[in-house]
Amino acid sequence: MNAEKIMEFLLYGAEFAQTRNDLCHLTGWPDRTVRQAIEDARRATDDDGPFIVAAVNGRGYYLTRDPDEVEAHYRSEYARAMSILVRTKGERRFLKKRGRL
Numbered sequence: 001m002n003a004e005k006i007m008e009f010l011l012y013g014a015e016f017a018q019t020r021n022d023l024c025h026l027t028g029w030p031d032r033t034v035r036q037a038i039e040d041a042r043r044a045t046d047d048d049g050p051f052i053v054a055a056v057n058g059r060g061y062y063l064t065r066d067p068d069e070v071e072a073h074y075r076s077e078y079a080r081a082m083s084i085l086v087r088t089k090g091e092r093r094f095l096k097k098r099g100r101l
Helices: 002-009 020-027 031-044 067-087 089-097
Strands: 051-054 061-064
Touching: 002 020, 002 031, 020 031, 031 051, 051 067, 067 089
Parallel strands: none
Antiparallel strands: 051 061
């Protein structure tokens, strides 16, 4: 399974972050497969981690169990999700009026 395999290529610590390009080279997979493997691995992670987080400086992905790093990543992803919901509010209303939602 790609989700399990991607974990073998990720290291602990922001200083060891791997870009998707790095992960493509290491795994031999195309970018789309690497992205999906990261998402699948994130979904499969239990409450104790390790968690795959993106480096704040945009320099790639790494593993962590550090509460500060997990919180920073969580807050960033949460803000992104809320931004998407706000941005699509008009579309949602449009579709609701037409019985599509």
